[in-house]
Amino acid sequence: MSITNNNITVQNLTVSYQGQKALLDISLQLAAGKITGIIGPNGAGKSTFLKGLLGLIKADSRTVLLGEAPIDTQKKRIAYVEQRSALDLSFPINVLEVVLLGTYPKLGVFHRPKKQEKEKALSALKTVQLEAFAKRQIGELSGGQLQRVFIARVLAQEADIIVLDEPFVGIDMTSEKVIMDILKQLKNAGKTIVIVHHDLHKVAHYFDDVVILKKELIAFGPVATTFTNKNIQLAYGETMGDIIIKGVADA
Numbered sequence: 186m187s188i189t190n191n192n193i194t195v196q197n198l199t200v201s202y203q204g205q206k207a208l209l210d211i212s213l214q215l216a217a218g219k220i221t222g223i224i225g226p227n228g229a230g231k232s233t234f235l236k237g238l239l240g241l242i243k244a245d246s247r248t249v250l251l252g253e254a255p256i257d258t259q260k261k262r263i264a265y266v267e268q269r270s271a272l273d274l275s276f277p278i279n280v281l282e283v284v285l286l287g288t289y290p291k292l293g294v295f296h297r298p299k300k301q302e303k304e305k306a307l308s309a310l311k312t313v314q315l316e317a318f319a320k321r322q323i324g325e326l327s328g329g330q331l332q333r334v335f336i337a338r339v340l341a342q343e344a345d346i347i348v349l350d351e352p353f354v355g356i357d358m359t360s361e362k363v364i365m366d367i368l369k370q371l372k373n374a375g376k377t378i379v380i381v382h383h384d385l386h387k388v389a390h391y392f393d394d395v396v397i398l399k400k401e402l403i404a405f406g407p408v409a410t411t412f413t414n415k416n417i418q419l420a421y422g423e424t425m426g427d428i429i430i431k432g433v434a435d436a
Contacts, residue, residue: 190252191217191345191377193238199245200230200237206400207233210246213396213405220368220378222392222408224385226421229398231381232268232350238379239265239348251346261290264344266335268351274324280334281319284309287341302341309340313363329360336364347371347378354383365391388412389433 193215200208208230215221223231236242240257249256288302310316313333395412397403397420404416
């Protein structure tokens with residue numbers, strides 16, 4: 186499969202909540218082999234963009250292609266990790282079982298994970314440095330450990346498209362580094378990676394491309410030319426103007 190099959194083309198994505206426009210006519214292409222960051226102020230529609238892109242919420246208008254085909258016909262190729270706050274951590278499931286869930290899309294409905302899938306899941310846990318936690322209940326993990334488990338699930342799924350909603354909120358630096366190193370390896374393997382992110386100081390360090398949202402598309406493109414003071418002020422307001430952000434261009 187060629188890498189261009191991993192490009193995501195979004196056309197005219199508009200989403201409303203209770204009669205209010207949450208996203209207005211977003212069109213762009215997310216490139217394979219790149220890590221794209223989605224940034225913008227609170228309420229800008231970042232999570233809504235991910236859910237609209239993936240067809241998880243009703244849109245007023247939406248055309249999304251993965252390669253040449255509608256993304257909705259290719260769900261097995263996509264791994265989505267939502268915000269941790271959206272998850273029920275009291276559910277009685279252990280770490281290995283969570284990672285094994287990543288093998289289900291390829292197994293099909295009536296097949297159970299066997300030895301091969303368990304080995305794949307354990308290997309993924311090793312990659313995120315949590316193999317010793319396989320039998321631990323997910324409710325016992327720190328935020329960073331839990332996020333690494335979700336990345337292990339992504340690895341077990343062997344997805345082409347990896348979509349993460351604020352994966353670094355409230356996690357330790359070690360976990361953040363482990364996750365970013367893995368994501369960069371996946372990028373180099375031609376995967377398409379999309380991350381909603383809140384820490385502007387990391388944008389230049391983490392992402393190749395950046396999408397700046399404020400219900401509308403403020404700017405989109407390579408970080409070097411798009412992550413500028415002007416665009417940040419357009420999205421966040423003039424108050425951001427005097428803040429020095431690492432890696433921001435002055436253009």
